[in-house]
Amino acid sequence: DMKSSTTIAESLGHIKYFQMLRDYYADLTEPVIKYSGEIYQYVGDEMVVSWKLKNGLQKNNCIQCFFAMKETIREQAAKYKQKFDLLPSFKAGFHVGKVTTGEIGVIKKDIIFTGDVLNTTARIQGLCNDYQVDVLISGELIKKLDLDSQFRPKALGVNELRGKDEKLELYTILTSQEN
Numbered sequence: 045d046m047k048s049s050t051t052i053a054e055s056l057g058h059i060k061y062f063q064m065l066r067d068y069y070a071d072l073t074e075p076v077i078k079y080s081g082e083i084y085q086y087v088g089d090e091m092v093v094s095w096k097l098k099n100g101l102q103k104n105n106c107i108q109c110f111f112a113m114k115e116t117i118r119e120q121a122a123k124y125k126q127k128f129d130l131l132p133s134f135k136a137g138f139h140v141g142k143v144t145t146g147e148i149g150v151i152k153k154d155i156i157f158t159g160d161v162l163n164t165t166a167r168i169q170g171l172c173n174d175y176q177v178d179v180l181i182s183g184e185l186i187k188k189l190d191l192d193s194q195f196r197p198k199a200l201g202v203n204e205l206r207g208k209d210e211k212l213e214l215y216t217i218l219t220s221q222e223n
Contacts (some may be wrong), residue, residue, distance in 0.1 A: 045169055047133045049089035056128060062130045063091065065089065071120050075112035079105040084157060094157070097140065097188075104189055107217060110136050110179055139180040140188060150190025167205040175200055175216065183213030194220050 046052070046068070046182030053061040057197075072091060076083055080099040084092040100106040117124075117132060126129050148156055168180045183194065186197050197215040204211050 045135055045172075046089035047135060052130060052132070053089075055130075060128065064130075064132070065126070067120075067123070067127070068132050070110075071116050072113050075109050075116055079109035079112060081105070081109050094143075097124050101188055101190070104191065104195060105191075106138060106185075107181075107189065107195055109190075110138075110217075111219065114178070133178070135169060135172035136174065136180075137165050137167075138179070139165040139168055140182065140185040148184045164205065164208065164212070167208065168212070171203065171205075171214065175214070177216040179217055181215045181217065183215065185211075186215050191217075196220075 052064070056064060060095075062110050069086060069091060073083070075081075076091075076093055080102070081093040081095050084094045086092075093101075095106055113134070139161055141159060141164070143157040143159040143161055145155065145157055147153055164182070168182060172178060172180055180200070181197070189195075191197060196218045198218050200214045200216060202211045204214050
């Protein structure tokens, strides 16, 4: 989810904002491909990326993808500053669980994912600002990852997510450059 997207859209105007989104999504696509993710959908300023469990866990692809996306935007800083006079940034939430996939619609057909994991992940991502971090990961996913010295989980405590009965332990990830 892009940070401050409403402010950015207001300052750029709708046409230039759309042009910026096109560049932004194009730049973020390569890391998704490289780390075996699938772009499920674009929701305004948000890109929803998913992995089959094995692909996301393998070599920590889901986490690698996040940091590669961050690096890609940093590498393109001059382009964004020149074209749009800003550098977009984003935050992400990660969780694990089952989804049901199917086709819906009569006039306009669409393939959708549905399941509690989608709502939970959105709630997790929504807490990034509260914790002042760019990435939040559920304890459930942290337990499945094989994190090495490159990535270090930092526990942020247990949180009661809006609309959920059970509490969820949340983590952020520090890279080997952060301490």
